[in-house]
Amino acid sequence: MKQQLCYLVIRHMSYHRLRTLWLWLGLTLTCWLPLCVHHLTQVFEQRLITRAEQTPLILGVRGNAYDLVFHALYFRHGMEDRLKMKDWAEVAEHAGIAALPLVHGFHARSQPIVGITIDYLQRRQLRLSSGRAFTSLGECVLGAKFAREQGMEVGDSVMSDPENVFHLAGSYPLKLRVVGILAPSGSSDDSAVFVDLKTHWVLEGLGHGHATPETAEAASQEWAISGDGSLNATAAVLPYLEITAENAQDVHFHQSTEEMPISAVLIWPDSDRATALLLGAYQDPSQVLQLIRPMEVVESMMGWVFRVRTFLDLNYLLVGFAVISFLGLIMLLSNQLRGPEFAILRDLGASAGFLRGLVLVEWGLLILMALVCAVFMTLGMGALLRQWLVQVL
Amino acid sequence: MDIHINKLAFRWPGASFELKIPSLEVAKGESLAIIGPSGCGKTTLLKLLAGMVLADSGELLLGELDWRAQTETQRRRFRQHAIGFIYQDFRLLDYLNIQDNILLPWRLTQDCGLDHSRARARLEALAQGLGLTDLMSRSLDQISSGERQRVAIARALLMRPQLLLADEPTGNLDPSNKQRVCDLLHDKAREHQATLIMVTHDQALVDRFDHLFDFSQQCEIQSGKEPV
Numbered sequence: 012m013k014q015q016l017c018y019l020v021i022r023h024m025s026y027h028r029l030r031t032l033w034l035w036l037g038l039t040l041t042c043w044l045p046l047c048v049h050h051l052t053q054v055f056e057q058r059l060i061t062r063a064e065q066t067p068l069i070l071g072v073r074g075n076a077y078d079l080v081f082h083a084l085y086f087r088h089g090m091e092d093r094l095k096m097k098d099w100a101e102v103a104e105h106a107g108i109a110a111l112p113l114v115h116g117f118h119a120r121s122q123p124i125v126g127i128t129i130d131y132l133q134r135r136q137l138r139l140s141s142g143r144a145f146t147s148l149g150e151c152v153l154g155a156k157f158a159r160e161q162g163m164e165v166g167d168s169v170m171s172d173p174e175n176v177f178h179l180a181g182s183y184p185l186k187l188r189v190v191g192i193l194a195p196s197g198s199s200d201d202s203a204v205f206v207d208l209k210t211h212w213v214l215e216g217l218g219h220g221h222a223t224p225e226t227a228e229a230a231s232q233e234w235a236i237s238g239d240g241s242l243n244a245t246a247a248v249l250p251y252l253e254i255t256a257e258n259a260q261d262v263h264f265h266q267s268t269e270e271m272p273i274s275a276v277l278i279w280p281d282s283d284r285a286t287a288l289l290l291g292a293y294q295d296p297s298q299v300l301q302l303i304r305p306m307e308v309v310e311s312m313m314g315w316v317f318r319v320r321t322f323l324d325l326n327y328l329l330v331g332f333a334v335i336s337f338l339g340l341i342m343l344l345s346n347q348l349r350g351p352e353f354a355i356l357r358d359l360g361a362s363a364g365f366l367r368g369l370v371l372v373e374w375g376l377l378i379l380m381a382l383v384c385a386v387f388m389t390l391g392m393g394a395l396l397r398q399w400l401v402q403v404l
Numbered sequence: 405m406d407i408h409i410n411k412l413a414f415r416w417p418g419a420s421f422e423l424k425i426p427s428l429e430v431a432k433g434e435s436l437a438i439i440g441p442s443g444c445g446k447t448t449l450l451k452l453l454a455g456m457v458l459a460d461s462g463e464l465l466l467g468e469l470d471w472r473a474q475t476e477t478q479r480r481r482f483r484q485h486a487i488g489f490i491y492q493d494f495r496l497l498d499y500l501n502i503q504d505n506i507l508l509p510w511r512l513t514q515d516c517g518l519d520h521s522r523a524r525a526r527l528e529a530l531a532q533g534l535g536l537t538d539l540m541s542r543s544l545d546q547i548s549s550g551e552r553q554r555v556a557i558a559r560a561l562l563m564r565p566q567l568l569l570a571d572e573p574t575g576n577l578d579p580s581n582k583q584r585v586c587d588l589l590h591d592k593a594r595e596h597q598a599t600l601i602m603v604t605h606d607q608a609l610v611d612r613f614d615h616l617f618d619f620s621q622q623c624e625i626q627s628g629k630e631p632v
Contacts, residue, residue: 015511019500026499355495358456359559360484361512362477 016365020373031377034341038381039388041334045327046389052320054393056313062198063305065135067286068278070094070102070110070293073301080308082115083275085199086123089116090274097269098300099276105292107285109134112273115203117214118172119187122157124204126211126273132193134279137200141165142191148210148262149254152191156201165189169204171214185214186253209264212271213254218264278302346370405467405486405566405599406432407453412462414452423448425462430615432467432566435593435600437610440619446603450569453601454487455479466567484513488560488598490589492572494552496544496559503527503540506558513563523562530558534588550581557585561592568593570602574609582606 024031062084071079072092081087096112103110111134114126129144131137132152142165145152153163163169171184187206195201212218254262264271280286293302346353353366409428415421423445430436438446451457452464455471464471466486471479496505504511510523518526531537534554539547547555553573560568570589574582586602586609593600602613610616 019511022504023499352497355497356508356512358489358495359509359512360480362480365512 012365013368016368016372020369020376023369024373024376035377035381035384037334038338038377039384041331042381042385043388045324045331046385047392048320048323048327050389050393051396052316054396056316058198059309059313060306063309066277066305067280068289068302069305070098070276070278070300070302071274073296073299076301076303076308077312079275079301079303080305083113083277084305086115086125086203093272093274094276094300095269096271096273099273100269102276102278102289105285105289107281108289109279109281111277112208113275113277114208114211114273116274117174117211119169119204120157120161121172122154122202122204124151124171124187124206124211124214126206126208126214128208131277132205134277135196135198135200137196138194139191140194142189144191145205145207145210146190147254148207148213148259149185149188150190150206150210151187152193152205153189154201154203154205155193155195157204158189158192163189163192165192183252185210208271208273210254212264213252213262215272217266217271218262219252342370342374406430406465407436407567407599407601408463408465410463412452412459412464414448414457414459416448416457421445423452425449428617430599430601432599433594433597434614435590435602435612436615436617437613438601438603438617438619439605439607439610442605444619446619447571450489450571450601450603453567454489454569455483484509485563486566488563488565488568490553490556490560490568490570490573492575494556496552496555498544501540502536502542502544502547502555503531505544505555506530506536506562509559509563518563526562526564527558530561533592534558549576550578550585553577553581553585554588557588557592561596564596564598566598568596568598568600570600572603572605574604574606582609586612 063080066084069079069083071083071090072094074090074092078088078090082090093114099110099112102108109130111128111131113131115123117124132139132144139152140155142152151169153161153169158164161169167189169187169189171187173184187204187210193200193205206214209218278289280289290302290304293300353361353369356366356369357363407428407430409425411427412423412425414423421443428436438449440446448457452459452471453466455474458472469482474482497508500508506527507523510518528537531540534557536551536554536558539551539555544552553576557573560570568589573589574585577585589600589602590612592598600613602609604610
């Protein structure tokens with residue numbers, strides 16, 4: 012009997028396909044909106060928390076903790092006040108911790124160029140899908156998403172973005188050689204360009220080389236003496252810097268490594284004791300440096316997200332209630348419209364239970380189809396927006 | 405199926421109309437034409453015979469069966485197996501094609517002992533007998549009025565009823581089709597040894613019936629009209 016009931020329901024739905032489609036779309040959207048918002052906030056929360064969990068402590072210059080977390084973990088926000096390498100050396104001396112310096116403030120094709128040490132890749136468990144890690148100045152390793160979107164492979168080169176074209180005394184863009192590409196990690200590392208700390212300092216203009224023309228002819232091509240006797244660069248002077256095997260040995264820094272700037276130090280203590288000792292060492296508010304737990308900062312921020320989500324959930328609950336009321340009305344009117352049909356079925360011997368089943372199975376099928384579709388749409392949207400979320404973070 | 409009615413009375417709830425039938429007898433396999441003015445209670449009598457409504461008093465027996473002694477479920481099941489009903493307005497479902505409309509009583513009948521292949525065999529035999537074979541997969545809006553009436557007849561005959569009730573089945577048809585449908589009903593009723601009771605306004609059709617029940621002569625028509 013159930014088979015016959017389902018047969019009649021399917022025949023009815025397929026005959027009134029436009030009406031069925033309309034109802035199904037309405038139900039799908041009603042289910043999808045709250046599901047999608049819930050799912051995306053969960054993905055957002057998971058991404059934030061996972062990254063924060065993977066980095067127990069961050070050392071930076073005292074200031075806005077949110078800025079420091081977003082700078083050090085998600086490579087967002089520039090840091091105006093910066094630490095020095097000697098601060099990293101000092102914290103690294105503490106027993107039972109691993110501390111890694113990090114600096115960024117420049118971009119390549121609008122994505123962050125992050126100065127790190129090789130240990131960063133190991134600590135973040137970033138695997139190379141091709142090529143090798145950087146070993147010398149001017150080399151870079153690309154995040155998976157950056158390489159895919161820019162169509163870059165090992166052997167290509169990427170130019171750093173000019174920071175300000177009107178700042179004539181500013182640093183030139185640096186041409187970076189791509190020596191490795193990372194496998195996707197589903198984190199903000201996927202969109203970054205990783206270079207050695209020293210390469211980043213060259214980008215900042217803290218290190219440089221001196222090009223010496225090999226011949227008088229080459230020099231005359233690059234420089235010209237104007238009428239007032241001043242020396243001017245010609246168009247033969249390249250508008251960017253490139254560190255090659257030939258000029259790498261000429262690159263030098265006018266500051267000691269200890270005085271070189273970094274943005275943050277990522278710290279992984281071995282134990283709770285090491286964590287406690289380190290936190291104790293930086294708890295004085297008068298200190299220039301602050302040591303923060305990213306998880307606490309992220310949880311505090313998630314509090315806002317949860318509050319917004321609660322508001323949205325409440326909103327959807329009210330909208331859902333209104334939609335269910337409308338659906339009830341539609342069902343009632345639909346049953347009235349189907350009165351003659353039910354009378355025929357009753358006269359032919361259909362029981363009241365059969366007629367109830369006919370209505371319930373039809374609506375049940377519609378709601379089930381809508382729910383399944385809403386779940387798939389949510390997952391699809393989640394997959395589509397996952398990359399966007401990574402970018403946002 | 406023998407039909408026996410004695411001093412039957414029925415009043416629709418809340419209506420002033422009251423149907424009273426002093427007596428009526430039809431033997432198994434015989435046919436009866438019911439005639440009378442509009443609103444005199446012809447359709448109500450068919451509904452009483454089909455057990456769709458129950459008499460207030462008097463006696464109505466279908467063979468040994470008294471409708472009032474049956475539960476709603478028993479009445480429904482008996483109706484499914486033993487009674488075929490043909491309506492003037494056909495009462496077919498627009499979302500089913502011709503084949504599914506004819507098979508509908510079988511789909512709605514539990515434990516009828518008729519499996520799908522046997523139901524299909526009956527369907528094909530009926531379709532052939534009624535000239536519907538080529539229309540099986542068509543929808544209702546693709547066939548004529550006469551064809552629809554034949555579909556309604558096939559549907560009523562599918563479960564091989566012992567009693568065939570027809571409520572003005574020729575009301576919407578042209579004269580040539582009227583006679584054709586009437587002959588068809590007689591033939592099919594005889595073929596299935598079913599008792600045929602048909603309501604009609606058409607005097608020309610009553611000659612073929614074994615009995616005639618004229619409301620205006622054989623029962624007292626009360627004031628008021630039979631509800632639709």
